[in-house]
Amino acid sequence: MCQEHKPIGNPSHFEGTEQEKTTAHAVDGTFAQYTQGMKFFDPHVHMTSRTTDDYQALADAGVVALIEPAFWLGQPRTGLASFKDYFASLVGWERFRSSQFGIKHYCTIGLNSREANHEALAEQVMEILPLFLQKEGVVGVGEIGFDDQTAAEEKYYRAQLELAKEMNLPVQVHTPHRDKKKGTERSMAIALEHGIAPNMVIIDHNNEETVKSVLDQGFYAAFTIYPFTKMGNERMVEIVKQYGPERIMVNSAADWGISDPLAIPKTAALMKIKEVPDEHIRLVTYQNALDAFAQSGQIQESDFINGLEIDQTQKFNGNTVLRGGQAPRVNKDSLIIR
Ligand SMILES: [Zn+2]
Numbered sequence: 001m002c003q004e005h006k007p008i009g010n011p012s013h014f015e016g017t018e019q020e021k022t023t024a025h026a027v028d029g030t031f032a033q034y035t036q037g038m039k040f041f042d043p044h045v046h047m048t049s050r051t052t053d054d055y056q057a058l059a060d061a062g063v064v065a066l067i068e069p070a071f072w073l074g075q076p077r078t079g080l081a082s083f084k085d086y087f088a089s090l091v092g093w094e095r096f097r098s099s100q101f102g103i104k105h106y107c108t109i110g111l112n113s114r115e116a117n118h119e120a121l122a123e124q125v126m127e128i129l130p131l132f133l134q135k136e137g138v139v140g141v142g143e144i145g146f147d148d149q150t151a152a153e154e155k156y157y158r159a160q161l162e163l164a165k166e167m168n169l170p171v172q173v174h175t176p177h178r179d180k181k182k183g184t185e186r187s188m189a190i191a192l193e194h195g196i197a198p199n200m201v202i203i204d205h206n207n208e209e210t211v212k213s214v215l216d217q218g219f220y221a222a223f224t225i226y227p228f229t230k231m232g233n234e235r236m237v238e239i240v241k242q243y244g245p246e247r248i249m250v251n252s253a254a255d256w257g258i259s260d261p262l263a264i265p266k267t268a269a270l271m272k273i274k275e276v277p278d279e280h281i282r283l284v285t286y287q288n289a290l291d292a293f294a295q296s297g298q299i300q301e302s303d304f305i306n307g308l309e310i311d312q313t314q315k316f317n318g319n320t321v322l323r324g325g326q327a328p329r330v331n332k333d334s335l336i337i338r
Contacts, residue, residue, distance in 0.1 A: 031262070031269035035062060038281070039305070040264045042066040043289035044143070044172070044204060044222065044251035047105070048086075048094055052321055054254070054261045055101035061265040065104040065304045067293060068094060069143035069172050072112045074256055080124040083111075087132045095137060096316035104304035106293065108142030108172045109133050116156035117148070126159055133167055139296040140164070142172025143204065146183045149176060154190070161194040170295050171196065172222075175205045184210045188217055202292050204251070207231055211239060215247055220292045224253040225263035233267040237274050245283035249292065 040063045047055070047068050058066070068090055077083055090107040098105035109132045111125045133141065141164040146153050164171045171191065176183035184203060191201050198218035206214055206221045214221040225233045236250060252263035260266070264285050271281045293299055312322060 031266045032061065034269035034272040035265050038062050038265070038268055039064045039286055040268065041286045041289045042252055042261075042264050043202070043249055043293060044069055044224065044253045045261060046071060046253070046255035047098060048089065049256035050254060050261055052097070052101070055098060055103065058261055059101045059103055061262055063103060063264065064307060065106065065290075065299075066098070067139060067172075067289070068105065068107045069174075070107065070109050070112065071143055071174075071255070072114045076115060076118060077121070080121065080128070083121075083125050084128060087128070091132070091135045091137060093316055093319075096314075097321055099308055100310065100312050100314070100321045102308045102310045104308060106137050106139045106299065108140040108170075109135075109138050110141045110144040110160055110172075111156050112143060113145050113147035113153045113157070113174055113176075116153045117150055119152050122152070122156050126156070129160070129163060130167070133163065133169060137298055138169075139293040139298045140170040140172050140202075141167075142170075142202075143174040144171065145173040145187050146176045147174070149179065149183050149186070157187070158190060158194065161191055161196055164200070165194060165196055168297075169200075170293055171201045173201060173203050175203060175210070177205070180205070180207065181209050185213065188214065188219060191219075192217075199247075199292075200295060202249070205231075205253070208235070208239065211243060211248075215243060218247075220247045220249065220288065222249045222251055222289075224251050225260065225267055226253075227258055227260050227263075233263065233270050236267050237271050237276060240271065240276055240280060240284055241274070245280040245288070247288060247292075248284045249289040250284050251289075 042063055045066050045068060070087060070090060087109055095105040109129060111122055116122050132138065141160050144157055144160045146157065161171060173187050175187060188203065202220040202222050203214045204222040205224045211221050223231060223236055225231055225236060240248060250264050250267050252259060252261050254261040268281050268285045290299065290301060
């Protein structure tokens with residue numbers, strides 16, 4: 001199917017309807033009092049779509065590192081150069097922007113499922129992927145997998161699994177919002193068919209329907225906290241209580257749609273309130289994501305555990321995050337949670 005025929009208003013991470021709205025709001029405005037001293041790792045957040053205010057809020061809330069998966073931009077790209085520039089920005093300008101707020105930025109690189117359906121362009125993208133996958137700070141192939149579960153999506157999912165295997169990189173799998181159970185099972189079966197070890201695969205966007213099978217088969221199970229939709233953080237707390245913390249990780253998947261980049265600290269606060277043990281909170285909001293993606297050999301915890309040095313007077317190719325006349329904020333203390 002051609003991207004142009006997709007309905008509009010159908011972003012990658014927010015597919016909720018009015019009926020699906022739940023009481024997924026976090027502990028509004030007060031979460032920080034429960035997360036004092038905690039550090040967080042968000043393994044799925046599209047910072048390119050977010051503002052410097054978001055970076056500042058993430059840093060203030062204790063997010064010390066994050067992973068930005070390559071995905072689609074809300075509308076289809078029309079040429080290879082757009083992909084190239086986007087991938088380059090994930091390892092370039094965006095990483096720099098993140099560093100200016102003391103947050104270590106990693107990324108995964110891949111051809112997303114929606115744009116896999118534009119086969120002529122997909123072929124060209126496949127050719128440049130190895131180059132970008134070799135770059136420093138690229139911690140996996142992602143986010144790849146199924147959207148509409150078309151033949152073309154399967155073809156490029158398989159091709160990218162092979163790339164991941166060759167390059168010994170973890171795989172970050174986007175599971176479809178429609179027909180999720182089937183799409184998730186299919187994604188796992190195909191990964192196993194390609195001989196990928198399940199512990200090298202992070203199955204994303206899980207829910208109550210998919211989690212058991214994902215964990216039973218040895219995969220990592222990531223959960224995206226969607227505001228007002230299927231996976232609110234109250235349900236997340238129940239899942240951690242039921243399944244324990246092993247191989248489970250929480251992410252925000254914040255992008256250009258309705259989303260909350262502070263989903264992880266807010267969920268941690270809710271877990272704390274609901275008496276989830278501190279160690280379990282640490283595992284699902286920090287350590288498991290670190291362990292999963294550190295299998296790339298590209299993550300050194302010592303690089304960020306005590307915060308990055310922030311110097312907003314630094315430049316990237318002559319550009320800064322400052323505008324004329326702004327005073328730089330050179331302050332490592334901004335990492336302390338208030
Ligand atoms: Zn995403």
